[in-house]
Amino acid sequence: MINIPKGTKDVLPEQSYKWQYLEDAARSVAAAFGLKEIRTPVFEHTELFLRGVGETTDVVTKEMYTFEDKGGRSITLKPEGTAGVARSFIENGLANSPMPLKSYYLTPCYRYERPQAGRLREFHQFGIEVYGSAQPETDAEVIFAASSFLNKLGIKGARLEINSIGCKSCRAEYNRALKEYFRPHLDGMCANCRDRFDKNPLRIIDCKEEACRKITAGAPKILDYLCPDCRAHFESVKGYLSALGVEYTVNPDIVRGLDYYTRTVFEFVSTAIGAQGTVCGGGRYDGLIAELGGGNVPAVGFAAGLERLLLLMDNTGVEFPAPPVPRVYVAGMDEPTRKKAFGIVNGLRVKGISAECDHMARSVKAQFKYADKIGAEYVAVIGGNELESGSCTLKRMRDGQTFDMPFADIYEFLKNNI
């Protein structure tokens, strides 16, 4: 027996309607916000993620699915969606399209991690990317789009937390301040953070180790080190959010684990799905396009984890719309009547009505049971009498009411009886 690879999940026929619901919601929100879909490959050159996501990040150093292809190229399955979109933006000269360029994606992503609640090795993201605008209202719009998406899904238990981690220049100053603060405490901190001290002191803020958290509590806050421009930008973003009635809390400890973020960062978090509470995360990444060899193009975006959203919805009792059912089941009895039922059903299908008939050589009674199980709205039986008269009775399963009509009228009847 060969089983599914660790950290992956099958979406079975009985569950797939939930995924379709999520995806439909994503597409409809995207459409309303003027975002167009962009599809990029599932794998890219490894180099793209090294430069885009950041060589010191955990994602890059220990979580990527990297392999050499038969041509000797180093290839990596995308661990996130942004780098590929940025690459495509540059490669296709999209900087020459009318700005801002507003795009979204639905894609699987791959990270080699130990699976747990809300964390898989293959997972799916809905993300949006807006290129070209450095305006604070764009940040607010992106956050509002995320919020609208969650609302559309009926998700209530996700709290919005925002922060600003500044631009290159204020971050440099902040890093200096952090080092100054942490240096005398280094001995009491975890090995990980001692390592971060040199490579990326900002990341220490994010540490969950008890000892480190105590020390971090007194550390300087990035918000106190923002340059005037970044400060004004952050204030403006908050102002636009308030204008839209979006509730948020400023959490100065949000750092984000991907190196490309600048200025605004945000997360929608929930406590209802276990330890992996971030259901949607994003922010601004003004330096990414330049980092990847493109021009100086600012950008904002977010990514939402579809598995986590599904978990959250299931755990908080959010109702999914019922999956579609066959409008009608047509039963036959013997060779000629089964053939007639088969013809009627397929004729309806061609006209866009979902219809079903027997495939198991079952008795009429068993066909009824089956029709009931699959939720058919109406059932018709074609026997000798019906074949002769050219008409039949549709039985409405919900209440048992019956409707007589010629075969030829079934389509009209179903079309009008929603």
Added chain:
RNA sequence: GCGGGCGUAGCUCAAUCGGUAGAGCGCCAGAUUGUGGCUCUGGAGGUAGCAAGUUCGAAACUUGUCGCCCGCCCCA
């Protein structure tokens, strides 16, 4: 990469002290000749994750291994 928990039917789970495997749900068929849900009857379905070991005897005890789940880390 590190910790903890758990592996018995498709699913959820039982089985006293070690005595040779069960229930509910689901699936299939039937309960007078052409009609669902409720009920009743019957049926199919198990290499007890796998492999060693202890024992007259292992689903149960021991070890190893694989898998899953949860947490750390990280992140969506």
